[in-house]
Amino acid sequence: EEIEKGGYDHFMLKEIYEQPRAILDTYRGRLLADQGLIRMAGIDEHLEKFLNANRIIIVACGTSWHAGLVAEYIFEDLARIPVEVEYASEFRYRNPVITDKDVLIAISQSGETADTLAAIKMAKEKGAFVFGVCNVVGSSIARETHAGAYTHAGPEIGVASTKAFTTQITVLTLMALKLAKEKGVFSQSKFHEFLTELETIPAKVEKALESNALIEVIANVYKDSTNCLYLGRGYNFPVALEGALKLKEISYIHAEGYPAAEMKHGPIALIDEQMPVFVIATKKGHYEKVVSNIQEIKSRKGKIIAIVTEGDTQVRELADHVVEVPETLESLTPLLTTIPLQLLSYHIAVMRGCNVDQPRNLAKSVTVE
Numbered sequence: 001e002e003i004e005k006g007g008y009d010h011f012m013l014k015e016i017y018e019q020p021r022a023i024l025d026t027y028r029g030r031l032l033a034d035q036g037l038i039r040m041a042g043i044d045e046h047l048e049k050f051l052n053a054n055r056i057i058i059v060a061c062g063t064s065w066h067a068g069l070v071a072e073y074i075f076e077d078l079a080r081i082p083v084e085v086e087y088a089s090e091f092r093y094r095n096p097v098i099t100d101k102d103v104l105i106a107i108s109q110s111g112e113t114a115d116t117l118a119a120i121k122m123a124k125e126k127g128a129f130v131f132g133v134c135n136v137v138g139s140s141i142a143r144e145t146h147a148g149a150y151t152h153a154g155p156e157i158g159v160a161s162t163k164a165f166t167t168q169i170t171v172l173t174l175m176a177l178k179l180a181k182e183k184g185v186f187s188q189s190k191f192h193e194f195l196t197e198l199e200t201i202p203a204k205v206e207k208a209l210e211s212n213a214l215i216e217v218i219a220n221v222y223k224d225s226t227n228c229l230y231l232g233r234g235y236n237f238p239v240a241l242e243g244a245l246k247l248k249e250i251s252y253i254h255a256e257g258y259p260a261a262e263m264k265h266g267p268i269a270l271i272d273e274q275m276p277v278f279v280i281a282t283k284k285g286h287y288e289k290v291v292s293n294i295q296e297i298k299s300r301k302g303k304i305i306a307i308v309t310e311g312d313t314q315v316r317e318l319a320d321h322v323v324e325v326p327e328t329l330e331s332l333t334p335l336l337t338t339i340p341l342q343l344l345s346y347h348i349a350v351m352r353g354c355n356v357d358q359p360r361n362l363a364k365s366v367t368v369e
């Protein structure tokens with residue numbers, strides 16, 4: 001096992017650090033920037049299904065569901081296709097309206113999650129076209145779907161999902177970009193801009209990982225907290241949910257993710273000098289609005305830890321701590337902003353003496369409902 005950890009103390013840390021490589025492996029052979037195209041067999045062979053779809057329904061559980069939420073923003077914003085994102089366990093039991101004009105995308109790292117598998121079977125019976133985004137090759141979900149795309153993240157051992165999340169987002173981004181191009185929503189030059197930017201992401205993730213030592217310092221300050229709040233807007237709202245989930249899963253600290261603007265409808269009542277608030281405040285995407293949310297937290301004496309774009313000065317003046325990530329297109333920011341939040345949860349869990357790779361009561365793959 002020590003050999004498998006490749007010199008890292010835990011699988012989770014190894015998998016966090018594998019992300020530049022995993023993301024590259026995910027788009028390798030698919031993203032052909034020099035030819036100005038994206039090649040994905042699972043979509044190429046069923047293009048009409050996607051182009052004629054009334055809507056896309058995404059089903060998943062846990063972290064994969066958060067990747068689905070990011071995908072909702074990506075598909076709607078870039079490809080202009082309506083999307084619904086559902087917890088598989090709710091979807092399958094609520095007698096949903098599904099037609100043969102719907103495309104269902106099931107996202108699952110393991111490809112074995114019982115609720116997701118059941119949702120797929122139901123959607124197939126109702127005539128939907130079902131596409132799988134899985135990591136484990138030959139898994140039940142990969143076999144049960146009409147078509148799909150693997151994430152190629154490599155084995156993920158840590159129960160808390162890390163590289164599976166960013167590679168799922170990578171696959172879903174490729175899909176959305178391809179469909180945007182095929183639908184004529186994107187010009188060739190806009191498409192090209194996205195392709196070339198996507199190619200810079202592995203290096204930018206690498207850069208984001210360089211904040212590790214700073215994040216360790218921050219983790220040490222907040223490791224004894226009993227509650228934490230995570231806020232983000234737009235593309236980074238799901239990242240806030242995922243940040244909170246990571247902390248809950250491995251450090252057993254209660255954490256809540258919220259859309260920053262929704263804070264005033266409840267969570268703001270919790271804010272006092274004991275409450276760390278992690279805010280994703282990157283330059284693109286409602287930046288000024290997030291800054292005013294930060295001011296609201298500050299005036300209530302909450303502790304502010306902000307994830308900002310490199311070179312940011314405005315948030316730095318307000319926040320107790322800032323962690324920088326490189327600049328990128330708004331729709332690609334989740335691939336970067338997620339990284340410091342993963343590292344933060346990891347360090348807090350280690351400092352609290354928790355079993356990082358196998359947290360209590362959790363399983364890597366949930367094959368029972």
Ligand code: G6P
Nearest residue numbers: 062063064108109110113161363
């Ligand atoms: C479990 C795991 C999570 C995972 C979720 C969905 O809860 O602990 O890390 O996100 O299942 O798993 P899947 O394999 O379907 O992505």
